[in-house]
Amino acid sequence: MTPLPPEFSDWFANRGWSIHPHQKEMLDRAQDPSLLLIAPTGGGKTLSGFLPSLIELADGAHEGLHTLYVSPLKALASDIKRNLRTPVEEMDLPIRIEDRTGDTSYTQKRRQRADPPHILLTTPESLALLTSYEDAPKIFKGLQRVIVDEIHALEESKRGDQLMLALGRLQTLAPNLRRVGLSATVEDPKAIAHSLACHPEPCDILYADPGPDPDIQMLTTEEHPPWAGGGAAYAIPAVLEEVKKHKTTLIFHNTRAQAELFFHNLWLANTDDLPIGIHHGALDRSQREKVEAAMVSGDLRAIVCTGSLDLGIDWGDVDLVIQIGAPKNVKRLVQRIGRANHRYNAPSKALMVPANRFEVVECLAALDAVKEHDLDGDPKGPGPRDVLCQHILIAACVGPFSADALYQEVTSVGAYSALTRAEFDDCLEFCATGGYALRAYDKWKRLLEKDGHWQLRDPRAARNIRMNIGTIQDTDTLKVKFKNAYKPIGEIEEGFAATLTPGDTFLIGGQIVRYDGMRELTVQVTRDAAKKPKIATFMGTKFATSTQLQHRILRKLQTGNWSNYPQHTTDWLTLQTRHSQLPEADRILVESFAHDARPHTVFYGFAGRNAMQTLGLLLTQRMEEQGLGPLGFVATDYATMIWSVSPVTDPAPLFEPQGLRDGLDTWLSGNAVMKKTFRASATIAGLIERNSPQARKTGRQATFSSDILYDTLHKYDPNHLMMQITREEAMRGLVDFGRIEEMLDRTQGRVDHIALSRVSPLAAPLLLEVGRVAVHGEGREQLMEKEAAALMEASGLNQIDTSPSKPRWRVGF
Structure with a gap:
């Protein structure tokens, strides 16, 4: 048992506190190489992580950086700094605490590298940048502990992969480094521990008393x-x-x-x-x-x-x-x-x-x-290779490196522990030459091998690499300012700004503003006294319901016991059972009915918004092949509705798995989703530079250059590393085809098709859903032909040839 030093026990007593059991155990296990603490919100997680560091630093003997704290948010790092200074100041401890984020001044960042504080609070992006400098070995040589706060939030994105690769680098620079992860909400603690560990060493998990239920x-x-x-x-x-x-x-x-x-x-x-x-x-x-x-x-x-x-x-x-x-x-x-x-x-x-x-x-x-304390979350796949490519370039910024040593370092990271040497060498080759189709261009010849070590071909390239470090791919945005104002009030998506015309009003910061025009890539607005905006607001991302929650919804629908539901919902579901039937987990429910004189078909898949959107794209393609003339579709988390020229009479063949996979391949090969995914991954991997010493590229400029690269690789080198990465990312990201396959696995071809005389209660909300996608194919041409023929017949005109040329099938968002 590690005793609490007198000044610390007195400090707890003066505040009327007593040390929590998990805080005491964290202190007892302060020398563990890695430890994951799962404690409830308000349970003193942060103090649990910092208490060993404060005690170790209390005697003032340590020089330089001792503890590194990593947070998902700049605001959280700033908040922790404010809270952490309280015990340091009240106990008069000789400890210097600073933060380093994108908001830190250039002067302070320079000083921190020359004279690091004892405790540095930062974000994954700032840490990655810090590890790229030539003096990184000096900065981190005395580092003793790393605390990763809200580790679950980082683990869900590429920021977590970037962070863990950076920790692998820190472990090389400071072999005795100890790692601590903190979280209150972890659905798979073992997976988080696997990510936090320095392999092959395991990471133990410490569970605090969860406290009362909310x-x-x-x-x-x-x-x-x-x-x-x-x-x-x-x-x-x-x-x-x-x-x-x-x-x-x-x-x-x-x-x-x-x-x-x-x-x-x-x-x-x-x-x-x-x-x-x-x-x-x-x-x-x-x-x-x-x-x-x-x-x-x-x-x-x-x-x-x-x-x-x-x-x-x-x-x-x-x-x-x-x-x-x-x-x-x-x-x-x-x-x-x-x-x-x-x-x-x-x-x-x-x-x-x-x-x-x-x-x-x-x-x-x-x-x-x-x-039931049943948290959801999808299993995380292997570490993304675009992030690995960026990490290789960061390593080259520091100085010459051994490929063998870097491979060993990378595979000590949980997400990359199964990375093969061939996969690593592919990433190294890409960083060195750009790959087969691009090796003739000097622009992408960034590394060279000399005396058994890899290094930057041109040391001046380090500046550009550092300017593009990071994995966050924000939607391209433009600042919004009032006329003659110095500071912006916020930002809106570039795509949304392109739809505005002078006089349009929209919401930002809770106030209605009127669009006046663009000036130097800034949206100029004035206040407007209108009660309602002409355009609701700027765009936003919609979350998809998790797989586990979708399964729970299906089970609740099937219980038939809705006594604890609001009466209006009970009446709605009861009406659905009388008019049609409720969806089941192991079957696909399909409803057909006519609306506005058009056949409508609803497919209940319960696979999440992204997957149901993709299903709509694939099903309309299959319907086009069958001559049913799909005209458009709309998707929600639980269903996809398609309207067409001809009705669907047998939906089962539409769900043939191989046909859907083949349709996905055809659709993906030239679709905007792939190009968007390619642009994001190519930016992370360093193939496309968004920032340069001259200026930052606009979204349109980046899109133009990435589209040219994508088309070139698609035509001449379809198996290029970036094309492989793009397909992997698209499948598990925007397309979410894995959840369609999960739906096909649980339903095993079982389809219930119900023909209705009118829309069902469960399908009615789909008629009101926004975000409809038009299908431009033979169905629309057939519709135009029918409407033209009806018009001519009503007008008494002679027959005119209105047969269309067959267009290619395509769907646009």
Whole structure:
């Protein structure tokens, strides 16, 4: 047992605290090479991670960097620095604490490299950049501990892969380095531990007392939720009543667009002038910081927000969390719930507000999962090779390296532990020459081998490599400014800006602004007094419901016991059983009916939004081949609806697995999805530079150059490393074909086809869903031909040849 030094035990006693059991065990096991702590929100995870470091540094004997803290968010690193300084200052410890993020000044970054603090708080991107400098061995030679906070959030993206590769490099520079991971919401602790470990050494897992279950339920409203939509405007009176009852309420949304709309409607209904704010990643940093400061000081009663406030930042006295819309992911819901009553062994309080009638079922399924502590998450595949290519270039920036030594270092990282030497050499060859089709161009000849070591062909290339470090691929955005203003108010997607014409009004930062024009790649706006914007708001990403939550929804639909459901939902599902039937997990339900004089077919797959969108693309292609003339489709998390010239009479052959796979290959080969995926991976791998000493490329410039590269490789070197990576990323990302295959596996060709005289209750929301995709093929030409013939017949005209030339089948988003 490691005793707590007197000054630390006195500090705990003076604050009326006692050390938690898991904090004591973390102290006892401070010398473990790697350790993962899973503790509830408010359980003192951060202090658990830092307590051994503070004790080791208390005597002032250590010089240079001792502990590195890595956070997913710059704001979280800043918050931790503020909280960590409290014990350091109150115990008068000789410890210097600093942060290093994208917001840190150039002067301070230079000083940190020459004279590192004892504790440095940073992000994966800043750490990767720091490891690229020639003096990295000097900076990290005395490093003793690395603390990775909210490790589950990093593990879900390529940022986590980048971080773990950087830790592999740090382990080489500081062989006695100890690793600590902290998280409150982990669905697969063993997988996280495997990622955190320095292989072949294992990583142990320490579980803290989980504390009481959260107090979570659905919000009761007088008005019924609508059949479709995601805004939940119907619930605003009830939400306002809850805000009045509590000190500070966080109102979470799944997208920035939904947050903007809800905040606008909430503000209009806020007749009591309660102080409320809005917080999301598209707002300017100064705007976000104002809201954060107001939260800390307790000046706000409610904050409408997105994932920007998901993680472990301790913002003021939050005593209620409201989730607007179905959470789509149980783990995300639990993380958000934990923002309320951020204290040890204090139950979090949360309310869920379904945006529409179907989301009532999803919210109830999520409530069951939270009660059963059943978190969701898809297994993570092997480490992505585009991130590995970037890591190889980072290693070259430091100086000459041995391929054998770097391969050994990379395979000590969990996600890359199964990487073959041939796969590593392919990435090395790509970094050195650009690959077979590009080796003739000097631009991509970046490395050369000399005396058994690899190095940069031109040392000046290090600057460009450093400027493009990172894996975050933000949508191309443009700053939004008021005329004659110095600071921006936020940013909008470049694609959305392209749709605006002078006079259009839209929402940003909770206020309505009027678009006046573009100036130097900045959107110029003025305030507008309108009550409603002409265009709702800028674009936003929609989450797909997790596989595990979809399975729970299907089970709930089949129970037939809906006694705990709101009456309007019970009536809706009962009507569905009378009119048609409810979907089952091991069968695909297909409904056919006529609407607006057009045959409509609904396919219930419950595979998530991305997969159902892809299924719509593939099924319309199969229908085109059968001469059914598909005209368009729309997809949600649970179903795809297709309208066509001719009805579907036998849907089973449409789901033949090999036919769907072949259709996917045909569609992917020249589709915009592949080009978009290629652009992202090629940027990460260093094939495309977004930033240069001269200027940053615009989204259109990057798209143009990447499209040319993609077309070249597709034609002349289809097996190029970047083409392999692109297909892998597309399959598990935007296309999500793996979930279609999961659907095919569980249904095994079993299809129930029901012909209806009218739309079913479960299909009705699809008629109201936005995001319809038009199919441009023979069906549209047939429709035009029929309408032309009918027009001529009604006009008494002679027959005219209207037979179309056969177009190629294509679908556009």
